[in-house]
Amino acid sequence: MPNPPDNLRSDRASASVEDYIKAVYRLQAEHGRATTRDLSQALGVQMASVTGMMKQLHAAGYVDHKPYQGVELTPSGETLALRVLRRHRLLELFLHRTLGIAWDEVHEDAERLEHAVSERLIAKIDAFLGEPVFDPHGAPIPQNDGTVPELQGRLLSDCPPGHCGQVLQVSDKDPALLRHLADLGIRIGLQVRVLDQAPFGGPVRLQAAGRQIDLGRQAAERVLVSVGSCEP
Ligand SMILES: [Zn+2]
Incomplete structure (x- = not known):
């Protein structure tokens, strides 16, 4: 049988x-x-x-x-957590890339599908997407061997004026935040320079793609940028 x-x-x-x-x-x-x-x-x-x-x-x-x-x-608990996260993030990327579903809409469906999808289907999705390393929000996808790709960055809210970097990851929990970031033109891979950190919880002023963006503090706390140097 x-x-x-x-x-x-x-x-x-x-x-x-x-x-x-x-x-x-x-x-x-x-x-x-x-x-x-x-x-x-x-x-x-x-x-x-x-x-x-x-x-x-x-x-x-x-x-x-x-x-x-x-x-x-325990080690077996961690293995299970990584399996579920792997399914979740691969599903998000699949929905985003193949169906064109916006980055603020994929999380909720992935939350449901992650429990239902078979390991066989996940392996096919992984191969179809070319064994990707990051999901649409820049979160690392745990790999099949249980390793998690490393992501080193700094929250935009913690970057001093003059800091330059690429947007690495944004929080996927709040669709309204993701829509707001998209409206401002903030996406994974965007090169940004911090111009000013307003005091008393005021906005973070950025230079990106040839224009200035004022990003609210609560949003800046959920955007991770690289610590490398800027392109000239
Ligand atoms: Zn998600």
């Missing part, structure tokens, strides 16, 4: 397990730890639900408890 496709096998993690593991991974990357409170906020669920799920994830070998710090992914 033929094997069922891998996304129909019962040993594949459920969508909610995958979402929890992804949230733990992101919180660990951003804050160095994932507490019950942070997870409940990130996922919009009750603290009691988080506690219950963490017991399941611990029993399944995906997380360890850290006293006073919440939980930490």
Whole structure:
């Protein structure tokens, strides 16, 4: 009898397990730890639900408890997080490149599809796209061997006047921010020079593509630029 496709096998993690593991991974990357409170906020669920799920994830070998710090992914938890992120980012790029879906619209569909798509289909999408390294928002795509391409940059909000660099990555969480950046002509790969950082939370003034752009502070905090030098 033929094997069922891998996304129909019962040993594949459920969508909610995958979402929890992804949230733990992101919180660990951003804050160095994932507490019950942070997870409940990130996922919009009750603290009691988080506690219950963490017991399941611990029993399944995906997380360890850290006293006073919440939980930490085990190696198998990290492997699962990277598999899900890989599916998510490849799907975003596929939707963007092949269907022409705008960068502010791909995230939501990828959030759903990432749980349903089979590993076989993901391998085909990866090959079709030429084994890409970055998604439409510049986020590194975890590779099939479990490595994550390195991305070194600095937030635009932290760049001193005179800093020059290319836009490497923008946050994919807020479609309105992505539309705003697109309206201003800010895209991945754009060369920018910081002209001024206004005080007291004021905007960041940029020179890019021959014109000046005033970018609000909250937006500048979500744009990563390279630390290399500018082209003349
Ligand atoms: Zn996304």
